[in-house]
Amino acid sequence: QKEVEQNSGPLSVPEGAIASLNCTYSDRGSQSFFWYRQYSGKSPELIMFIYSNGDKEDGRFTAQLNKASQYVSLLIRDSQPSDSATYLCAVHRGSYIPTFGRGTSLIVHP
Amino acid sequence: NAGVTQTPKFQVLKTGQSMTLQCAQDMNHNSMYWYRQDPGMGLRLIYYSASEGTTDKGEVPNGYNVSRLNKREFSLRLESAAPSQTSVYFCASSQQGEGTEAFFGQGTRLTVV
Numbered sequence: 001q002k003e004v005e006q007n008s009g010p011l012s013v014p015e016g017a018i019a020s021l022n023c024t025y026s027d028r029g030s031q032s033f034f035w036y037r038q039y040s041g042k043s044p045e046l047i048m049f050i051y052s053n054g055d056k057e058d059g060r061f062t063a064q065l066n067k068a069s070q071y072v073s074l075l076i077r078d079s080q081p082s083d084s085a086t087y088l089c090a091v092h093r094g095s096y097i098p099t100f101g102r103g104t105s106l107i108v109h110p
Numbered sequence: 111n112a113g114v115t116q117t118p119k120f121q122v123l124k125t126g127q128s129m130t131l132q133c134a135q136d137m138n139h140n141s142m143y144w145y146r147q148d149p150g151m152g153l154r155l156i157y158y159s160a161s162e163g164t165t166d167k168g169e170v171p172n173g174y175n176v177s178r179l180n181k182r183e184f185s186l187r188l189e190s191a192a193p194s195q196t197s198v199y200f201c202a203s204s205q206q207g208e209g210t211e212a213f214f215g216q217g218t219r220l221t222v223v
Contacts, residue, residue: 006152008150034211034212042216042217043200043214043215043216043217044153044200044212044214045214046211046212049211088152088153090212096141096160096204096205096206096210097141097143097155097158098143098204098212099155100145100152100153100154101152102150102151102152103152
């Protein structure tokens with residue numbers, strides 16, 4: 001079992017809807033959680049990070065963390081076709097080295 | 111400010127050939143990483159370097175060697191390329207410490223025939 005699990009998708013949502021991307025992790029000692037976006041043929045870029053239980057909002061993006069359930073999610077409100085990409089969940093396992101999930105492909109259709 | 115620069119962007123090798131992927135960062139980061147990305151497999155860590163002069167194996171180190179030449183540069187070498195090493199390779203860097211963002215290079219698409 002991979003340490004960071006994501007559904008590979010694709011997740012298909014209509015334009016304007018809320019996209020919900022999920023990630024679970026196995027190491028209870030994990031402290032920091034990151035969401036990266038990767039467009040096809042490009043390198044990953046950071047969207048959000050979260051350290052504490054609860055929600056963190058940044059524009060149309062909300063990261064949610066539940067350490068008891070070892071679960072982190074990313075919500076994208078008012079999804080746009082330009083949000084179509086692969087979203088990578090990354091976890092720092094008590095150190096600075098990021099461990100990545102396999103990524104979820106998101107398709108936002110007009 | 112270039113960030114993380116990788117060369118080359120594309121490379122085709124024959125089985126058994128060797129090559130070195132170059133990576134340099136200008137953000138004064140202590141830590142550098144090499145990942146490979148294969149369809150459906152996400153980013154897998156090959157090697158990392160916590161600081162200048164140190165390197166450690168990651169999840170998939172077999173068939174690779176690395177050199178942390180100085181604080182800026184971290185190279186990845188394939189001594190005898192195999193078709194299984196066909197992949198997209200990403201170099202990344204970050205500042206040490208909990209919860210720091212990784213910055214990625216533009217990637218190298220390597221094909222071994």
